[in-house]
Amino acid sequence: MASKLQKRKSSSGQKTSKRGKNRPTLTVGEEEEPTNMESLGHPEIYPVVLTTKTQEIFNCRIDEDITDEQPYKLIKKEDILADFQNRAAVSDFYPVKKVIQEYPGDEILLVYDKDFKYGLNFYLVGTEEGKENYLNAPEIPEEQEEYKEHIPEEICIYKAPISKPWVSLGSEKEIEEESVKESTKKITYMISRKRHQFGAPIKFSDQNASSVKDAYIECTAYPDKNFTLRQLEKDIGMQVVPEVKDISTQTRWTYPKNAITQYHPREFSEEEKETLGQAKSLTDFLNNVSISVEIALQQNEIMNTFIDDWKCLAEEEGTFGDKTDTHLKEYQSFTDLHNLTEKMITCVSWHPVIYGLIAVSVAVRLSFEDRVHFSGKLLLQPSLILFWSFSDPIHPQLMLESPDDIFCFKFCPSDPNIIAGGCINGQIVMWDITAHADRIENIKTGGSRSKKVTLKPMFLLEPDSNKEAMYIRHCAVSSIENGHKHVITDIHWLPDTFEINRMGTVFENRSGICCQLVTCSADCTICFWDIRPQKALTPQPTEKKKDESIEIPFDVPSTFLHLDLAWKPLSKIRLSKGETSLDHCPTKISLSEDHLQYKAQDKMLAQSKAAKVGDMNPYQNLEGGLANHLKPREDFCTKFFVGTEEGEVIYTDWKMERDSETGRLMTKKPVSLYTVHDGAVHTVQRSPFYKDIILTIGGWNVAIWKEGVMTGPLLQTSCAPKRYTSGHWSLTRPGVFYIGREDGYIDIWDLLEKTHEPALSQNICITMITCIKPWTFSAKQQFIAVADYYGTLHILEIPWTLSHPSANEVLSMNYYFEREVKHLEYVDQRKKIREQEKKEMQLEMEKKKAKTYQKSKEQLEAELKMDYESYLELERSILVNLGLIKVSEKVSYMEMM
């Protein structure tokens, strides 16, 4: 800024008088003051430019005379004046001529301005003082610099501001422009009330502005003509388009309504029908048409033209496995290794619902005397029913305890958690395993199979090794005095469709569950039992004592608590042969309905029934089942088959009748009795396909009966080489049944193949087979459980050929049975005919005899004599031939010749 100002001044100075000097920096007039560095605070310094010529003249050449160490030169004033004279205006010192002329001293200091501090390369110091300062100065700055280095910036030398005159640079113009000034002078008014009204009370009132004139002034808008514009030109774009119409409506949507059409077909009224029916045209029509219709109908009767012969000829192609494979394949076998005593299996039963679960009752293999002998030891060992599962061949899943060896047991058809068993001592034992049902339902194979299934020796086996063996105590036992006195040989649940009362009359069973049992035992009685609590007719104080003394363990369910030890049979039937001989000893019975296979349908029904009751097991609430107002079923067949120990098959009735003389209830006499078997009958079973065909097996032969045919068995096989010890119908093939022998063989009979001998004979084990039970799990899997005398349960798989029936097997078997019935009838008839013939023959014989008797006495004597003589001769000839009599010489010799 300073230099600018200087320049401006110099330029303004220039305007006044210009001299054509081409020095860019300085053009100084003669009368002009030489510039000095006054603005920079050094008024005594006058910068000059020295050309090389001048430098040579004055011996101040740069870098030769004037060095950094001595950057100044003292030049004599006279020399410079002389230079002026020599070179006049060309001299470099010309601008500072005045200074030099006025210079008081002789020598002027000329300093080389290497840094162009003052704008030019040299400067003159115009005053003596300055010269002195400069010459002495270099010492001070050095000192100052040194001083500064030691104490950096500690002391700030305060320079008082030097007031300078305001130099306007044009900013006040802008400020003036921006400032707001009042254009006009303000007018002030002062309004005041009259003095006497000061402080007076004020009265305010409302006033409508429009009512009073001049109360307000409005400035109404009006169209000012000065400002109306008339548009004389308009710029619009236009286009021709087709005419478009847009219309829309809104339909009213009412709520949806159901629309119904009701119609009925057109029909003739009755009279119309009649008139039409009698019209001649109808008769003609029918006459014409009926012929062809009859032909068509009869055609259908004769032959089914649409039948596919090829298809019907072939048997089902979908077979699994080899068709030639007819043997039973061993699948699994179970043996109880925990018990040390020798046991045999007495009864086997598959669990009706759960796959792969089979229950087995074991009994000690001792004869009666041995039992008595070892009775003390036997008491300590529990008698068990074992539950085996396919997944675990070593450990039984459940073990049901009973007071004594069980000889037969059955699952309840309506609730598979209830099991009834018959003991060797005549008691019935009931179990309720509902609490453990989930245990057997979810049998996992992980427990024992994952680890190595190694058979540990007996002494290493702990009682709770892999799985805890569950001992389940029985729920209830029947009363000892009132029940059977001997081993119970057979036990059945009565189906849930009916129930019977003390008289043996059949009633409808409303409760929907099986609640009655029938047992037969070796004490020659058949008893019916009811599991519902019976109302005691007379109070029995003795029972109360029993209840107090016996404590039932807490984990036993109380389903049958009411029965425990107080259970009496509903009715007892004695199979007596008469008053003289021993009674019949029943071994097996077969009622009209038997649950050989737990049908899935029944299960559904049972479940739905249970759900209806409100998820309550009907067996928990048995009292509700008693109702006296049940209606009796009249047409029910109350007869049943019984097999006895002597090999008889009895067909008898369970209905009791009142003896006319004594008034007591008596059992009826059996309807029919046949002795066909040579040994005890151990199987009396109805066929699962035909309700009236019964299979009985005992001793060494088999018999098949038809209910209603009283003349005898339909089929009676010849004696087998080995005794038959168990048997069962096949569940899927109507003509097949399995028989177990005492040497461990199974005979499979197929009545469609051979009826005189078994179709197949296969060895299963080494000892007597005690029980056979087949079971179907699916169409492809059918098993047969074979129990033997040594306590092993074998599970075998039935091959396809034995399990799958052929197309018409049921019909064929039916036909076969019908033929056999006819055969029996024929035999019967023939018997009669034969008898007649026999009678006739006898008559004839007698007639003959009568004729021969009428001969006379003399004739008789003569005949006798002749006979005697011929005899003598005969005797003689024999003796002569033998050589015992000497023949007289001539005569006898001649006679002999």
Next chain:
Amino acid sequence: MPGPALSRVHGLFLSLVPSLEVEETLERLQSQKGVQGIMVANTEGIPIKSTMDDPTTARYAKLTCNLKARSTVHTSDPQNDFTFLRIRSKKNEIMVAPDKDYFLIVIQNPTESATLWAPSVIT
């Protein structure tokens, strides 16, 4: 008056005769093996006589009157005409015999009644 009464009775007798014939024919047809039902309907599908219950009758009559059998046969060969129709279904066989004014519909269950059928092994 005996005269008109006699003639009325006589008329009745006469009218009874054709209906007896009709009944006879129908009974004869009904007695065939396997016949489930017979009905007579007019061309519009209104049943006239039937041995089955009303709803079934009405249904069969209505459905058979709509059959296009006649047109099928007649249009392909004008000299041919539709005389008899047998529809064999899974459960039974429906036979339709047409006429100018009436239809005769017979329903039979054939397979049970067939005596000759596929050869089977009889032991």
